[in-house]
Amino acid sequence: MLNRLDSKHPNCPKHDTYMVPYPFDADIQLPNGVEVLRCPNLSCSILYAAGALEGFYTRNSRGELTPI
């Protein structure tokens, strides 16, 4: 079992669970090098962006990342 702290894979602030890669829609433009992660809880809308956009987000009705 891995037990290291990896800042690129933070925990969901709501569920305290390890976030997983999110297959972000190709129609939404993200800056180079930005990786998006999501909470493994399917009912959870919280996303995390690494890189230039680092922080927690949700998606609005147009699918855009909205900081929380």
Ligand SMILES: [Zn+2]
């Ligand atoms: Zn969550």
